[in-house]
Amino acid sequence: MEPTGRALVRAPGPRIAEGIVTHAARRPVDAALAARQHEAYVAALSAAGWRVRAVPPADDHPDAVFIEDALVVAGDVAILCRSGEECRRGESAGAEQAARELGLRIERIEAPGTLDGGDVLSVGDTVYVGRGARTNEEGICQLAHLLGGRKVVPVDTRGCLHLKSAMTALPDGGLIGMPDMVDTSVLPCMRVAPEPSGAHVVLLGPGHVLLASSAPRTAAQLAADGLRVTSVDISEFEALDGCVTCLSVLVP
Numbered sequence: 717m718e719p720t721g722r723a724l725v726r727a728p729g730p731r732i733a734e735g736i737v738t739h740a741a742r743r744p745v746d747a748a749l750a751a752r753q754h755e756a757y758v759a760a761l762s763a764a765g766w767r768v769r770a771v772p773p774a775d776d777h778p779d780a781v782f783i784e785d786a787l788v789v790a791g792d793v794a795i796l797c798r799s800g801e802e803c804r805r806g807e808s809a810g811a812e813q814a815a816r817e818l819g820l821r822i823e824r825i826e827a828p829g830t831l832d833g834g835d836v837l838s839v840g841d842t843v844y845v846g847r848g849a850r851t852n853e854e855g856i857c858q859l860a861h862l863l864g865g866r867k868v869v870p871v872d873t874r875g876c877l878h879l880k881s882a883m884t885a886l887p888d889g890g891l892i893g894m895p896d897m898v899d900t901s902v903l904p905c906m907r908v909a910p911e912p913s914g915a916h917v918v919l920l921g922p923g924h925v926l927l928a929s930s931a932p933r934t935a936a937q938l939a940a941d942g943l944r945v946t947s948v949d950i951s952e953f954e955a956l957d958g959c960v961t962c963l964s965v966l967v968p
Contacts, residue, residue, distance in 0.1 A: 721967050722767045722966075723761045723766040725769070725783060725963060725964050727754055729775040732750055735778040740956065745956060756948055760920075763946075764946070766920070774807050781963065782963065785834050786807045786811040788831075794811075794812075794823070795831075798826070798831060800855075823862045831856070834962055835851040835879045839891070842868075843859075844869050844871050845871065845879065846878055846879025847870045848872070848877075851878075871903065875896070879898070880961045883897075883898055887924075891907065894909060894912060894915050909931070912931075923943055927947050927948075928950050935947055
């Protein structure tokens with residue numbers, strides 16, 4: 717199989733069970749199971765043709781496994797994020813190192829701007845950015861400046877951690893998600909996911925998507941539409957408000 721691109725991942729650290737929980741009901745997290753689930757997630761990326769690159773660990777940061785929040789990649793530019801959650805800002809050093817090793821040009825969100833990568837959804841020439849607890853107006857403005865001519869659409873979120881907790885995009889560019897969690901007045905038509913975790917889709921390749929195994933009805937619908945669907949169990953990350961998009965940064 718020809719490689720699709722590169723996938724940045726960061727293995728869960730020993731303190732993962734201490735991760736921040738905002739919307740999920742707090743329950744114990746099995747660190748050993750999380751490590752096995754992460755390995756299976758990485759294997760799914762590799763099987764789809766992505767060349768996996770490990771980001772240096774950040775073991776003092778329980779949420780560092782959610783590498784997507786630290787970095788937004790657009791073309792040959794890597795934008796280092798500045799989380800609205802102050803305790804997560806130390807996660808960016810390893811992400812910067814990995815981006816430099818890929819030859820990407822480094823930019824960054826500066827104070828007072830805040831931005832989490834989980835709030836950034838690129839669909840064609842449009843970039844939707846969630847405006848909520850982790851990402852503010854100044855962060856969105858800085859991102860728009862760094863992205864140059866691309867259309868940036870702020871989207872207010874509610875009842876979810878990030879924009880991509882509520883919606884993602886399918887291979888044809890159509891949106892799928894939970895419309896009650898976003899301001900749909902600024903969005904095109906959205907397909908309603910049959911279950912909440914069905915809102916989280918990773919595009920592995922043309923006609924190929926990755927979903928959490930907790931979204932079987934969504935998987936069945938997408939498969940019936942002719943898409944190839946790979947499902948992975950990420951229950952320990954879902955217990956920390958995580959989803960399949962959070963665990964990687966795909967660099968085509």
